[in-house]
Amino acid sequence: MRNQDYRQRSRNPKKKIPGIKPRADEKLKPIFSKIGIPDKKPFKPDRFQLEALSAIKKSDCLVTAPTGSGKTWIAEKTIRRIYETGGKAWYASPLKALSNSIYSIFSEQFGSKNVGILTGDRKENPDAPIIIGTTEILRNHLYDSMQLGEDLETDIVILDEAHFLGDEDRGVVWEEIMIYLPSRIPILMLSATIGNARQIAGWLESVRHRECIVIEENQRPVPLYPLFFHPDGMLSPLISKKDSKSTIYKKVISHIQNKNKLLLSPPGKLPPMGDIIRVLRKYNLLPVIFFMKSRRDCDNALNLCSVDNSADYPDLKKKRSERIETLIGENRYIRNHKQLWQLEHMGVASHHSGQLPAWKIVIETLMTEGLLDAVFATSTVAAGVNFPARAVGILNSDRFNGSEFLPLTPTEFHQMTGRAGRRGMDNIGFVIILPGKFMDLRLVARLIGSFSSNVYSQIKINFSMVLNLLLSHTPNQIEEILEKSFAAYQLLQTKKNKHFFMEDKKYLWRDFQQHLNFLKENDYVTETDTLTDDGKWASKLRIDHPLLIAEGFRLGIFPESDPALLAAIIASFVNEREDADDHLNTQLIPKTLLKHFLIVKKSLRPFAKQMRSRGFDAKSLCIRPAAAIYSWALGNSWDNVLGISELAEGDLARLILRTSDNLRHIRNLTRIFPRVAETSVKSIEIILRDPLV
8 A cells, every 4th residue: 555655656656855944833822832841839749640549559540641641650659659668569560671771760759679670681689578670570570479379578569551461462471460460460451542540440350350440631741732744834823623623734635635735855855854843842842852763764864964063052062962961971882882973963863763872872861961952762762661752753654564655643742742841841742744755744643632542452372371371270260360461351341352362261271271182292280280300390391492492401502601602593583683694604604603503404304393293483593693692702893793683773772682681580490400501601791791781
């Protein structure tokens, strides 16, 4: 559909690209007059915040409120109440970056000795009364508690970004936590984007047998005003309101209906971002976050901001330069970053997952402190990172989900616009809609007034879940657990819901039995439904491909005494790119690595074939990521390893961090495989070095 639209547009010779001249519609004068910084006032909690604090004292609580409205304040006050009475708290978030941010905030509020962090990459002060961590770590703690017959040592669990319950890849972890968590431990859930909050609360009440109070707040702390950026530089309202009804503004309608409409840029090209920023600066609409469709667009947008305006703002430039120097310090990997000049002299930056974590932290810090004019970002910034601005600019009304372009959902749109308007720093925030070949203005107008999307269960059975549940439950007990799932609850309520993947509530049970039977066939589970010795140690491999790696241990094919080689082999299981070995010259691969990799691949081939024949996913191993990690583990330079991997810096960093996380699980097999476990410790040490730590 996109390609056809592109061809139709590019064949139209009447469309032209105008010069951009800053102008604003007369109707915007009273709106722009509101721009400014609010007067400093003593903090006074909002009604919904106080209601949430009251609710969590006696029940579970689900808080759904706009981004930036102060949900973290609720968490902090709740934790303080429990901490001051000698209790413990667990704060779980979906993102390591968000966990790190909360850890820093809470360390200042409660004292660093009282706060710990567990994210896989970091394990600091794990016995502290306040623990910050990822949801996967919390789920693993629940597995361990169930196995040992012990209660989780905490007095409250806070689940931030609770809408991740509906995440296709990770929602199962959230659902498991909500099912497994002992009912004596209250849950405080925080989210900005849940449309069916009361349904989730109803499910939790049926599972946990305690009340779950929903606290809803729809009012943004900073009002949002939508603007339309005409290709000629004219800013106008996007929406007209009359008699409490909203319609698209007449000038925007005129643009939509114009067959020979002006374009901001030629098809396939980015708009003149420097000129657009110049317009926004004139009307005091900076700083702004522009949401771009790809990493490449984020980086290329910087090249369109070619004017050094530091001479016009010398004090800001001086402050920004000093702050950059402090943040970068002696980090040689970002001191000569290719985007440093634009950052320092123009106050603009690119932010996406292909960048080093250390560089992204610099960008986030500068933006949060008001030292940047514009950031070009992918939608990852919208989900859970504290990264506010006065305005956000949206260039496309669709989003790539990994396989295809789909229209933005209300949730995705609200996450983006939630970054506009900084509480305590702005009287008003703006969302600026820039027309382009993939911008549906009518859709955006509908999204502005829409409610958040509903959350649907994403629970699915996997081998790690089956192994860990069998540590502490019989199959009959597990069947009862699966019948408590949010999936089963939703099915009972709306049997014909088109979003739903289950035919009946026994779907999960049948899927569990298929996994169970496969485990029995391969001697991980006995005929009496208990774990064999192999099943017990395999349950500790809480990773993406536990059975393949477990089978590798059974076959004795993993390096026992070479840390670099072990890290490399494990990296091949972590790799996310199926085409990683395309155009690879194997003659450039070290012979030691190539020989061992081929042994592993050949040895696991029959088991992988068996898995696929039964309908289970079996990882295809690639050697390029193994070669990259091998080179890194041997001490080669970052630039050299980047060349081997053919990855962006952020992707290589993620490959290394995920490899180290898998190695940590192998480290837990000390009693069964002591030599490999000991080697895994050394593997972690040699791959976790600058620029990753």
